[in-house]
Structure formats: structure tokens, C-alpha cells
Amino acid sequence: MSVIAAPRLRGKDLVGIDPLSPGEIQLILDTAEHMKAIAARPIKKVPALRGKTVVNFFMEASTRTRFSFEVAEKRLSADTLNFSASGTSVSKGETLLDTALNLEAMQPDFLVIRHACPGTPHQLARVLKSAVINAGDGAHEHPTQALLDALTIRERRGTLEGQVVTIIGDIQHSRVVRSNILLLSRMGARVRVCAPPSLMPIGIEALGCEAHRRVEDAIPGADVVMMLRIQFERQGRMNFPTGREFFDLFALTPDRLKLARKNALVMHPGPMNRGVEIDSRVADGPQSVILEQVTNGVAVRMAVLYLLAGGHGEPTAD
């Protein structure tokens, strides 16, 4: 299977990986490679989105993703507005529809939304004319994260096809894992997920992966080991006993990493809980590409904005 890039994105929005075809994913990754070149220039800016307005609407705490989008927007010369709060439309005292219509009244071209409630980007995309980009909706999807992960794997490995990617941690509460399973399986990679059964959602296999309950079964033969953040803020006290025990049973340690393919990549979407899901020796070791993921995040978000604005090929300088 070799995937041919689509000529353009079909939808007005990027609400998830789920609506994307393999060709569209390929197009975004190819475009992101061009975008990376811009960051290497002395003047890291192109006029592609000059005169366009982007609203970064973050209803849930985020530093990395918000900054990454903002850098991407600025490098494309867009005007940006930032709104950060936490909670729901109710806690702001208005309906979601009112929130959407108020934003629309400012006539933005893009709405980048992060929200704790799954499906909020979809609900907004239905009523807004602007392009809606999902920057993470609850435990549902985080499409630009999966795209940047894919870009990182593709750069290092040359292809996604046939790669064995093991994703370990809090699968239940992770939007990163859902988007990654959908993307990687669509692009011909083999995905394994691993979590204590108390953090493994029912029917996850249907998204396109194998499910394991022991790290020792999930890692052997892996080309990539991706650790997920244990989201203590989303846990009750019943999903697993302690961070200490989680480390004992599930953390990526140097010994466990040895079970993977030689030179397997170590990835983490951040922020890391060192000493809970990942051993610092691994996080900072030679196989770690965790900071490359962050760099690639900017390129992927530039690509998504550029393509949704109707761009194609390589953006030109002034």
C-alpha cells in the first residue's frame, strides 16, 4: 500500500482524524514538511494567511498546544485572538450556541478550539461558517497531535506503513490515543495499546488496534513506544492504586525499552510525569524524539491552517 496525497482537503473543518482519508493525511504530512523548511529560514514568516483572523478558543488548560498553534499562525502571518478559560458554556452563563454565534459575529476565518467536552468542535462546526480546528475535545480526538506524531515517525522511519506502534498508559481518558489509532491504522501501521484493564475502554479494538494488559506483551517488536500522560486530574481514586504502583507495572524503563526493536523511537505527547509513566533515563535517552514532536507540532499546524485556507503546494515568500 502506498498512499497518494489528495489534491486538497474536502472538509471546511478539521474536527478529527476520523473524517480524513489516507490521501488527505498524506497531503497534510507532505505540506508539513514544506512548512518545516520555513522555520529553518532567518525570517520565519510567510504571508500565506495575511488578513486572516484566527480565534484560539481554549476552554481547558493548555500551554503547549496553544503556543504551538499561535506560533504556527504567526509564521503564516495570521491575526490571532486568544481566549482562555476553563469550564463549559454553562459556567460562562450562556449556551454553546450563543458562544458560537458571538464568535462568528467577529467574522474569524478560523476557530481553534480546545474543550473538555467531547464533540464540542463538531457541534460548533455545524453552525459556524469559519473553519473549526479541533485542538483536543475531552477524551475524543486531538487530530493535530496525531498528525505531528505521524510526521515524527515518518521522518525517522521513512514510512508509516508496517510500523509497529505501541501506545501505553491511560487509554481510557486519552484523546491522543484515539486520534493516533485512527491515523496510524489508516496509514498502514500496526497499533497496539496497553493499559490496566481498569483504564482500557470497551471496544477500543474497533478503532483499529490490538489491546494488551501487560507491557511485556505489548512492547516486543515495537518500532515506536509512545507513553501517555497519566491524567491524575481525570481519575477518580479507583482506576489504579498509586503512581508508584503504576510505575512498577507500566512505566517505560530502560529494561522494558530493550524489549522493543533496536533503536525503537520513544515518544510522549507531554507533559510528562517523570517517574510515573516514564523513567527519566528513557525520556532523556538517545531513542527519545519527544522534543522533535514539539517542533513538528508547529509545522503540522501550519500545514492544517494553510490547507484549510485553500492553499496548495508550497507557500511562497513575499
Add this chain to the structure above:
Amino acid sequence: MSRLLIRHARVVDPAQRLDVGRDILVVDGVIAKLAERIDDPAAEVIDAAGLIAAPGFIDAHVHLREPGFEYKETVASGAAAAVAGGFTAVCCMANTVPVNDNAAVTEFIRGRAAAAGLARVYPIGAVSKGLGGDSLAEMGEMFRAGAVAFSDDGKPVSNSQLMRKALEYAQIFPAPVIDHCEDANLAGQGVMHEGAVATRLGLRGIPAAAEEVAVVRDIILAQLTGGHVHIAHLSTAGALDRVREGKGAGIRVTCEVTPHHLALTDELVAVTEYDTNTKMNPPLRDAAHVEALIHGVLDGTVDCLATDHAPHHADEKALEFDVAPFGIVGLESAIPVTYNLLVVKHKMPLTRFVALWSANPARVFHLPGGTLKPGSPADITLIDPEARLAVNPERFQSLSRNTPFAGQRLKGWPAATIVAGRVVWRRER
């Protein structure tokens, strides 16, 4: 003397094992006579050729929201929705503000219903004071004021001791205790059925086990006490199996199923991309549960159908899926939805279909009606089995429009609703 003559109807009356062409004469609000041909020059005549005449349909589970939430529904608007949906009677739940946990509220609701003069409205009293779940409400006072059953619906009766005592105490009248079966800890913060669809959508799940654990407890307590427990909006295959076993063992357990749990699956949450009109509790289940429920209706394990009509204002539903309230309206779509599914698709005999909406709820809740035998109250639902219409929320009599059935074209709609011999609603041609 008021006289009403319904001519050329196909009379379907399960209590008399009737499914035959008949004229029906109503005198002073009571069924006077059924015969092949009746002539009465003094009577107002309804030509019911091509229509089914059934004992008035009873919806044993609605939320009328008054007192307290009159912007969602009032007793009058709910009664108007009932008759426009083909129902001559409804039983309304106690979770109003103030709660219907005392005779004054029960009387207030009955007064509002009498003033509206449309459907009969039978209040259901709360099991516990203020729905607090820790002490019994004044069931006897409420029963005397017209309550027909007791329930904390909206909430489960979590305290097993309270449930035991309620099942014991309600035998004085006697009246059933209706339970909204849900283990609150297992249900957690869930917003849809736990399963592959919830996993894909990233929404927190409510496992079928949350309902089943509670159903099992209630059946055990019904056995212990000899009381009558009625399971509200039963929605899972396992719960149905437990009810079937309980009935087989002679335990006094009855149950109802809603039209939406029979007609829709959890896949609708995905297909509609998080439409909050697909959010209700219990949630839409997966296809295996739905199939089991249909089987349970066909094999007679399910006693009656009931809508769990739960009006919410559009503004309350225009929220994130996680925070929008649970519940959908049902009164004005229930008959066509169930007629299509059970009679058209599954070839259920009409007498059985009619029983599910009339004779059976009348029996379970000890209500008048449920039959067209001479001497019975003249509560009659006329159904046009050939009418094909789309569900149109814009034309609802209910104050709320929160339905997942909007736009569905269905066959078999109510044509007229007669309460105590008075035509209280007729479909405009």
C-alpha cells in the same frame, strides 16, 4: 344527555378479545353499546371508516414539569400534547419543584389537569420526602388525593432499606412502587451507553450493569416483601432477563419500555455527531440490547410501553453533550414510532399492540379504562393506520421540541382522541 356515535370503526379491544368492525355508541361519557350497526339520530356522529378504535391509550410515565419548570411544560400543555399524541391519560412523575411528596401538590396537579380538561392526569407521588432518598413521603395522604403509584423517578431509590419499606407500605392501598433502576456509582458521570460507540466518541459510558444491578435488587426486595415493583424505562437485555425470571418465580414485578429504547441505538449519537436530543437516561443502548427488548415486547415479558416524556427547553439542549440535560419528549411521536416498529415491521397483532398502550397499563396501575366494554369510561383513541406523516416538532402541542425523531416519516398516526365521550382532539385534514 350527550350522545356520540362512532361509525364503521375497526374496534380493537384486547380485554374483550375483539378485533372487528363495529359502531360505538357513547352516552354521557360512558360506552353504551357496541354493535354492527347503530342508528341514533340524536347523536353526534364520527365516521371512523378506515380507522382503528382502541381503548384510550395511557402513557404511564411522563414528566409534566409543573410546578416549578413551567417554561419546559405545564400540566395543561402536557395534557394537550398527550391528546394530540393519541393519549387519553398520563401518569406524571413527582420530580417537580416543589416535589409531589404531599397531598397539596397532588391536589394542585389534579386541579390543573381538571382546568385543562383534556387528558386524564394521574399523579405519581414521591417515595421519599423531597426525593431525598432517606424517609418515606406521606403515601397514604397522596393516595387519597389521587396518586396512583409512587416513585422517585429521575433518581433511583438507592437506599435498599427505604425501598424495602416502600414496597411494604404501598401494599396498604395497594399501589406499585416504580423504580428508576440505576446504581449511581456504576453510572458515574456517564452520558451515553458504555460500549464501542462511547469509546469512539470519547464520551463517558453508563454500563448496562448500572441498571441491571438495581433491577436485581428490586426483584429480590419484591420477593421479600410481596410488594409490587414496577421497573421504569427498562433498557437492557440483562434487566429484561431478570424480570422474566422474576415473573416466572411468581414475584410481583412489572416493567415498561420506551419507544426510543425500542427504535433507536447508541449509534445515533455518532450519526448525529453529538446531537443532545440523543441524550437521555437510561441511554440509547446498542443493537443487541434493542433486539432483546423488542423480543421482550413480542413475548409478553414487557407489560407496557411508556414514553418517559421529558421536556427540556431548546436553550438547555443547546449545550455541550456532557452538560446538556438528559431526556426527550415522546408523547407526540410515540404511537407512530411503536406502530411502525411493532405492527408494520414485526407484524405484532393489533390487539397485542393496543394492549401494551391501554389494557396493560390500566391493569398495572389499577386505572379506570383500558377497555371499551359497555359501562366503561368512553376514553377512545382513534388511529389511522394508513396515515403517513413526518414527525414535525414545530407543530407539537408540548412546550418543548427535544426529540430525536424529527423528520422521520412514519405510518400509523392518531386521528382523534376522545376522553369521557368528548372529542378533545382531532387531526386536521
